[in-house]
Amino acid sequence: xxxxxxxxxxxxxxxxxxxxxxxxxxxxxxxxxxxxxxxxxxxxxxxxxxxxxxxxxxxxxxxxxxxxxxxxxxxxxxxxxxxxxxxxxxxxxxxxxxxxxxxxxxxxxxxxxxxxxxxxxxxxxxxxxxxxxxxxxxxxxxxxxxxxxxxxxxxxxxxxxxxxxxxxxxxxxxxxxxxxxxxxxxxxxxxxxxxxxxxxxxxxxxxxxxxxxxxxxxxxxxxxxxxxxxxxxxxxxxxxxxxxxxxxxxxxxxxxxxxxxxxxxxxxxxxxxxxxxxxxxxxxxxxxxxxxxxxxxxxxxxxxxxxxxxxxxxxxxxxxxxxxxxxxxxxxxxxxxxxxxxxxxxxxxxxxxxxxxxxxxxxxxxxxxxxxxxxxxxxxxxxxxxxxxxxxxxxxxxxxxxxxxxxxxxxxxxxxxxxxxxxx
Numbered sequence: 001x002x003x004x005x006x007x008x009x010x011x012x013x014x015x016x017x018x019x020x021x022x023x024x025x026x027x028x029x030x031x032x033x034x035x036x037x038x039x040x041x042x043x044x045x046x047x048x049x050x051x052x053x054x055x056x057x058x059x060x061x062x063x064x065x066x067x068x069x070x071x072x073x074x075x076x077x078x079x080x081x082x083x084x085x086x087x088x089x090x091x092x093x094x095x096x097x098x099x100x101x102x103x104x105x106x107x108x109x110x111x112x113x114x115x116x117x118x119x120x121x122x123x124x125x126x127x128x129x130x131x132x133x134x135x136x137x138x139x140x141x142x143x144x145x146x147x148x149x150x151x152x153x154x155x156x157x158x159x160x161x162x163x164x165x166x167x168x169x170x171x172x173x174x175x176x177x178x179x180x181x182x183x184x185x186x187x188x189x190x191x192x193x194x195x196x197x198x199x200x201x202x203x204x205x206x207x208x209x210x211x212x213x214x215x216x217x218x219x220x221x222x223x224x225x226x227x228x229x230x231x232x233x234x235x236x237x238x239x240x241x242x243x244x245x246x247x248x249x250x251x252x253x254x255x256x257x258x259x260x261x262x263x264x265x266x267x268x269x270x271x272x273x274x275x276x277x278x279x280x281x282x283x284x285x286x287x288x289x290x291x292x293x294x295x296x297x298x299x300x301x302x303x304x305x306x307x308x309x310x311x312x313x314x315x316x317x318x319x320x321x322x323x324x325x326x327x328x329x330x331x332x333x334x335x336x337x338x339x340x341x342x343x344x345x346x347x348x349x350x351x352x353x354x355x356x357x358x359x360x361x362x363x364x365x366x367x368x369x370x371x372x373x374x375x376x377x378x379x380x381x382x383x384x385x386x387x388x389x390x391x392x393x394x395x396x397x398x399x400x401x402x403x404x405x406x407x408x409x410x411x412x413x414x415x416x417x418x419x420x421x422x423x424x
Contacts, residue, residue, distance in 0.1 A: 010140035016208045017138040023205060025151040027131050031124040032158025036281060038063055040166030043259045043270055048181060049110050053260060053378040060252045060374040062114040066121025068368035074126040075361025084207050086130035091199035094123030098192025105185035129364040132345050133356055145300045145346045149292040152342035156285035160278050167274030231355040239406040240348025243399050244366035247340045250395035252370030253377040254333055257385055261330060264385045265321050283331045287338025304343045305403030310336040311396045321386035340399060347407045
């Protein structure tokens with residue numbers, strides 16, 4: 001049975017989905033704020049709790065490790081109870097993790113902070129697992145790439161807000177209260193309460209029926225894609241999960257030591273380096289908006305491969321520690337990184353039919369790459385923070401290969417008996 005599609009140019013989204021789309025898009029901004037603030041915590045905890053660079057990298061292990069553990073359960077929960085319930089679960093965990101900063105700060109305990117960050121990460125993992133297929137469902141599947149990239153643009157806006165807010169509250173009193181964790185407690189408590197209020201509001205939002213876009217999907221050549229033997233028989237999905245693993249690994253490492261690069265290589269204060277991180281994230285926001293526009297003219301996979309190649313070139317320049325030139329290249333890494341997460345996600349979900357929700361869980365689980373990479377980069381950064389930026393090149397090579405060749409949906413001929421089952 002073939003899904004009816006709009007004739008001519010497909011709409012970005014349907015009118016009935018606008019309120020839901022706006023709300024779900026706002027979720028991308030919220031976890032962007034939390035994600036980028038964890039990079040501010042990296043340097044703050046180095047100062048206050050006297051951690052080494054590699055030890056502070058355990059912050060990312062706590063956050064991204066949660067993705068590995070929570071993504072599959074979140075997908076199962078979403079499949080059983082629906083997208084709206086999945087969002088509410090994610091917001092509840094998100095808020096709980098923020099509020100656990102209160103006992104962690106009161107006890108000056110890095111272990112408790114890591115537990116709080118782990119629960120916060122579980123909330124973000126749930127939201128990401130739910131939000132990407134949710135946004136993809138809110139309209140014609142031919143415009144799902146553009147919708148996901150547009151929504152992720154607001155994630156980039158969140159990553160600009162995170163460093164600005166975190167840098168202001170955590171570094172403004174540097175030298176006056178070096179061992180004071182009150183600012184951390186107050187900041188995360190306020191955000192936790194705000195997220196709890198958002199959950200209450202969303203509980204009252206009516207979500208229109210989403211239809212069956214992912215239940216029985218028909219490709220452009222009218223070949224049904226719902227009867228494949230298993231999810232893992234789809235090569236493009238497997239490569240997308242691998243590419244996402246390396247993509248977030250590169251992101252976590254690049255972001256985690258941005259302030260260290262500004263301090264160690266450029267000679268900036270922590271507060272000034274944190275302020276530059278706002279511009280750093282603005283580059284990603286610009287890249288996503290520009291990338292969304294470019295996808296009207298350039299195939300998403302080709303744009304992904306081009307941006308991955310650009311990131312490789314920038315990493316080589318950053319690693320040379322050539323002063324301003326290398327610092328500008330560091331900003332450009334984030335510009336080229338911009339479209340990678342949403343584009344890998346959307347390409348990996350193409351034509352998966354009934355497997356879409358399960359696939360979303362596995363691709364989200366690939367975010368665990370960010371749990372280990374900052375620790376590896378930190379081992380090098382302890383001696384040479386610039387040289388640590390050679391490591392992400394490995395990650396961008398994998399992403400380049402996915403965008404250049406392995407993004408293609410493998411359309412296997414269907415047996416005659418199966419063809420009869422799906423015939424109208």
